Amino acid sequence: MSLARAIETGDLAQLPSRREEDWHWTDLRGLIRALPALSTPIEGELAPGPFDALADRVVVIGNGRGPAESAGDGVTALRIVGRGEGAHAADHAIAVAPGASLVLLESHEGEGGHLAELDLAIRLGEGARLERVVLADEDAAAVVVSRAEVTLSPGSQFAQTVIASGARRERLEARIAHPGGGASARLDGLYVLEGQRHADITTVVTHAGMDGATEQLTKGVVRDQARGVFQGRIVVQPGADKTDARMGHHALILSERAEVDAKPELEIFADDVACAHGNTVGALDENALFYAEQRGIPEAEARALLTEAFLGEVVDRIEHEGAREVVRAWVAERLRGPRDEPVSGGRA
Amino acid sequence: MLSIKNLSASVDGKPILGGLSLELPAGEVHAIMGPNGAGKSTLSYVLTGREGYAATGGEVRLDGEDLLALNPAERATKGVFLSFQYPIEIPGVPAMTFLRTALNAHRKARGQAEMKAPEFLKLVGGKAAALRIDREMLRRALNVGFSGGEKKRMEILQMAVLEPRLAILDETDSGLDIDALRIVAEGVNAMRSADRSMLVITHYQRLLDYIRPDRVHVLAGGRIVASGGPELAHELEREGYDKYGAQAA
Numbered sequence: 001m002s003l004a005r006a007i008e009t010g011d012l013a014q015l016p017s018r019r020e021e022d023w024h025w026t027d028l029r030g031l032i033r034a035l036p037a038l039s040t041p042i043e044g045e046l047a048p049g050p051f052d053a054l055a056d057r058v059v060v061i062g063n064g065r066g067p068a069e070s071a072g073d074g075v076t077a078l079r080i081v082g083r084g085e086g087a088h089a090a091d092h093a094i095a096v097a098p099g100a101s102l103v104l105l106e107s108h109e110g111e112g113g114h115l116a117e118l119d120l121a122i123r124l125g126e127g128a129r130l131e132r133v134v135l136a137d138e139d140a141a142a143v144v145v146s147r148a149e150v151t152l153s154p155g156s157q158f159a160q161t162v163i164a165s166g167a168r169r170e171r172l173e174a175r176i177a178h179p180g181g182g183a184s185a186r187l188d189g190l191y192v193l194e195g196q197r198h199a200d201i202t203t204v205v206t207h208a209g210m211d212g213a214t215e216q217l218t219k220g221v222v223r224d225q226a227r228g229v230f231q232g233r234i235v236v237q238p239g240a241d242k243t244d245a246r247m248g249h250h251a252l253i254l255s256e257r258a259e260v261d262a263k264p265e266l267e268i269f270a271d272d273v274a275c276a277h278g279n280t281v282g283a284l285d286e287n288a289l290f291y292a293e294q295r296g297i298p299e300a301e302a303r304a305l306l307t308e309a310f311l312g313e314v315v316d317r318i319e320h321e322g323a324r325e326v327v328r329a330w331v332a333e334r335l336r337g338p339r340d341e342p343v344s345g346g347r348a
Numbered sequence: 349m350l351s352i353k354n355l356s357a358s359v360d361g362k363p364i365l366g367g368l369s370l371e372l373p374a375g376e377v378h379a380i381m382g383p384n385g386a387g388k389s390t391l392s393y394v395l396t397g398r399e400g401y402a403a404t405g406g407e408v409r410l411d412g413e414d415l416l417a418l419n420p421a422e423r424a425t426k427g428v429f430l431s432f433q434y435p436i437e438i439p440g441v442p443a444m445t446f447l448r449t450a451l452n453a454h455r456k457a458r459g460q461a462e463m464k465a466p467e468f469l470k471l472v473g474g475k476a477a478a479l480r481i482d483r484e485m486l487r488r489a490l491n492v493g494f495s496g497g498e499k500k501r502m503e504i505l506q507m508a509v510l511e512p513r514l515a516i517l518d519e520t521d522s523g524l525d526i527d528a529l530r531i532v533a534e535g536v537n538a539m540r541s542a543d544r545s546m547l548v549i550t551h552y553q554r555l556l557d558y559i560r561p562d563r564v565h566v567l568a569g570g571r572i573v574a575s576g577g578p579e580l581a582h583e584l585e586r587e588g589y590d591k592y593g594a595q596a597a
Contacts, residue, residue: 313440
C-alpha cells in the first residue's frame, strides 16, 4: 500500500494506515477523505532552485512529470516541484557505475495543498560513491511522501542528509540494502518544524553481508503544535558479522504542545557486531540560555543561536561544501526569519 | 553608581537575602566576602536577573535606573557583567562567534552599527593575547573542554570586549593555580577605571592580594554585617567568619 498506488487507482483503501506499524504516526488513511483530481502540468518558467548554481545538470520533475532517470556522475540538482491542489506521483532511477561518484542535491519545492509521492531507485556499483542531500521545503497544506530504495555494492559509500521543515504530512523514507563488504552508509536527518507541521523521517538499513558500516545522526527542533517523527531501523541479518552500526536521534521540544515520536530499533541476528543507539528528547539548556542573555543577547536571539548550534552538528557532516552552506543558511533563516503561517498555540 | 537598598530575595521559597544594602561608587572595587551559604552567589544572580532568583523587596539602581525592572539581556547591555563562578559550556558555538554576537547585541542596544568580522578580529586579537588566549581556543566551542583556567580567562576576555559599567566577579579565583590567577588578576586590573565599578565576590582573601579592593564587606545571613578597608580581608583570613555567623543568627 502506498500513496502512489492510491493516486494511480483512485482507491482510498490503498493509502498507508495506522494499522501498518511503519505508518503508525503518519496515518494517511485516517487523514485523507477524498482524493483530489490528478495534477495538471506546471505552466510557465520556474524560478531557480536552491542548488542550481552548484550543479552540472538540473533535472526537474514537476507535478509528477519529468525524466525517468538521470546520470550517475558529477553533481545533479534534482528538483521535485509541486504546484496546486492536485495529486501526482513519479518514479525516478539513478545508477552510479562502479568506481563513479555522484553528488545528488535534491530539492523538494512545494506550493499548494497537493498530494504527492516520489519514488527513487538508486543503485551504487562496486566502489561507487554517492552523497545525497535532500532539502524538503514543502507547503504547510501539502501531503507528500518521498521514498528512496538504495542498493549498495561492496566497497561503495553512500551518504545522505535529509532536511525537513514538514508539511500537513511529510514522510521522507529511505530503505538501504547493505551488502557489507566494506560498504558504508551515513544516513543523517534534520527537522525544524513549526505551526502544525508534521515531518516523518524513516530509515531502514538491512545489513546482509559481513563488514558493513552504518552511521546515523538525526536532530530536530519542534515548536508550536508541530510533530516530528523519527523511525530508524537497522537489521543485521544472520551472517552479517562484524557490522558496525550507530544511530543517534536528538530532539528539542520548544513548546508544550509540540511533540516528538522516536523509534530507534536495532535487530541483530549476527555475531561480533558493534551496534549502538542513543535517543534524547528535551528542552533548551536554561543555563546556557541565561549565560547568553547575561552577555546581552536578547532571549529570542539566544534561543535561535543555541538551537542553530544544536542542529549545526548535522549540517557540519554534509561533505559537499556548497550544499552545506545552502543548508546552513536555510536552517538559520528557518529559525530566525519571518514565520510563514499563523500560529494558534503558545510558543515558549 | 550601583545602589542596593534593603534588598530581599528568595530561592525556591527560601529567603536567602534579607535587607541587604550596599553603595558602590563609580571607579571603586568592592569585595564581598562571606562564609559558604551566606548568599554571595544569590546576590550575583539577583543583580543579573537569573530566573528563579527574584527580588522580593528593596531596590537596585544602576546610575539611577531601576535594574530589577529589566530582563537579563537589558541589564547586560546597560553594563552589568557577571563573570560566572562556573562558566557554562555552549556546544556548537565557537567562542569567537559567541563573543561577536554578544558585542553586536550591545552595539545594537546602543544604536550602533554591527561590527564587521575584520574589525572585530583586530579588537579581540590584542585583548586575547594579553590573556594568553590563542586563535585556536577562540575557534573552539565556547568553554567546551576548556580547563578551569581557560574558562576564567575566557570570562575576562568577554569582560574586556564588552567593557561593562559594573563587573561582578563571582569566585573568579576558584579552580585557578597561582599562574592562572595572576593572568586573570592582571586582566581585571587592566580594566579598572574611573567610570567602571567592580564587585569581587570571594570566600578567600587570596584573590584580594592580586585585585586590591577599595572596600571590603562581609555578607552573612543574607545581609552586609560589616564593612571596612582592605585590612578587613586579612582579619577575616586570620579569624574566620565565626563571629559574623553568630551575629547573623
